[in-house]
Amino acid sequence: MAERPKILVTQRVPDVAYPPLETIGEVEANMEEGLIWPYEELLRRGPGHDYIFCLLTDQIDARFLEACASATPRLKMVANMAVGYNNIDVEAATRLGIAVSNTPGVLSDTTADLAFGLLIAVARRIPEAERFVRAGKFKGWGPLLFCGADVHHATLGLIGAGRIGKIVAKRASGFEMRVLYYDVYRLPPEEEATYHLTYAPLDELLRESDFVSIHTPYLPSTHHLIGERELSLMKPTAYLINTSRGPVIDEKALVRALQAKQIAGAGLDVYEHEPAIEPELLTMDNVVLLPHIASASYATRNQMALMASNNIVAYHEGRRPPNLVNPEVLG
Template identity: 70%
Template sequence: MADRPKILVTQQVPEAAYPLLEAVGDVEANREEGVIWSADELLQRAPGHDYLYCLVTNTIDARLLEACAAATPRLKLVANMAVGYNNIDVAAATRLNIAITNTPGVLSDTTADLTFGLLMAIARRISEAERFLRAGKFTGWGPLLLCGADVHHATLGIIGMGRIGKLVAKRASGFDMKVLYHNTHRLPAEEEQRYNATYVSLEDLLRQSDFVCLQAPYKPETHHLIGEKELEMMKPSSFLINTARGPMVDEKALVQALQRGTIAGAGLDVFENEPAVEPELLSMENVVLLPHIGSASHQTRTRMATMASENIVAHASEQRPPNILNPEALV
């Protein structure tokens, strides 16, 4: 009887993921809540496993992949419990015939919900107002108390009109917002009509939007997509929303723009050097900060977890993983 494959789960994940994995292999798992293995610890633990189940908090670089490819048994597949995969050196994995999978689609609606919630929170000063009340500062209603910005009929600019961007546009329709978008490729006319979205250049989007929402994938071309020059193009009354990836925004430039009043505020669920946050942001009232919870509903995280497991199960069963990113690595 052939040896059962060895599977390493790098961080605690929803319970539904484990039975699927245990049905096809021997599972070693980090089940300590909140514990994230360091790069060195991962390098020590991962080699000798057939499958690696990881999260965006794990850096799966060429050094780790090469060590895993040289070990016995050799690594066959990395299942990333996320839609984004900038934490993985996919090129190195492909060169080493290591398959990479992700969990697309399932988190789109949940992340769009959070995006719109963040937009509402910064526009209407919800977090600031709650802190004000909890601090005992609320002594009575006043006509100028914590006035914010209207969301209805405002102009929303979406950078990146993929799954999540389209769903954010769909939510904006309920607020009668004007939707502008910028994307690598223009959408077909019927999709533009469906989402009531108008294609514009990045520069026009920044200049015209009351809310600029980042939904593009992170890659070298989108690193610091929003920097000093782009922030200067935005309205002094506008807000920046980022629920995509932190390094798309030059955080130091953002701090300066907020301090100078170049823009009115920002809502951030992701950070350039996550989990570290620029210290100045922490003390700003015109910023809403969240700890990367875009997909954090029980239902969605459970589905993400089982989808990652299903990719491993498929490969272990000699089937094509449903969410393979580099099919050329399958041997």
């Protein structure tokens, strides 16, 4: 009888993830909620597993993959419970014949909801006003009390028009917003019409938008896509929203732009050196800061966890994983 495969789950994930894995193999799991193993601990535990179920906060680099590829049993697959996979050295995995999968699609609506929530929160100063009330400072209505910016009929600029960007555009239509977008690949005319999108070069988008929302993947080409020059092009009344990846924004440049009142504010769910945040941002009332929760609804996280497990099960059963990032490993 063949030995059951060994599966490592690196962090505490929704309960729905475990039964499919336990059906096919022996599961070793980090069950302490919120605990992220340091890299050296991950490197110690990883080798000797057939499959690894990981998350975006796990560093799956070439050194780790090589150690797992040279161990017995040999690592066959890394299943990432995230749409992004910049935490994994996919090139090294492919060279070593290790499959990599992700969990796209299921989090798009939930992330778009949060992006729009951030936009409204920072525009209408909702967190700032809520802190004011909790501090016992509310003494009655006033004509200038926490006046903010209107969202309806404003211009929204989307950097990235993939799944999430297009869904944000759908949300914006309910607020009768004009929506510009910039992407490396322009959408077909019929998609632009469906989502009421108008293409604009990046500089033009930055100059014209009242809100700029980032929905691009993190790649070498998007590192610090928004830096000092780009921020200087924005209106002094404009807001920057980021629910994509932190390093897309030069965080120090953002701090300087906010301090100089080059832009009106920002709403951030991700950070350049996450979980570290530029200290100045923590002191600013015109910045809304969230702890990377864009996909954090029960339904969505359950779907993501189950999708990651199903990718492993499919590979184990000799089927093509539904969300395989590097199909060339299958030959």
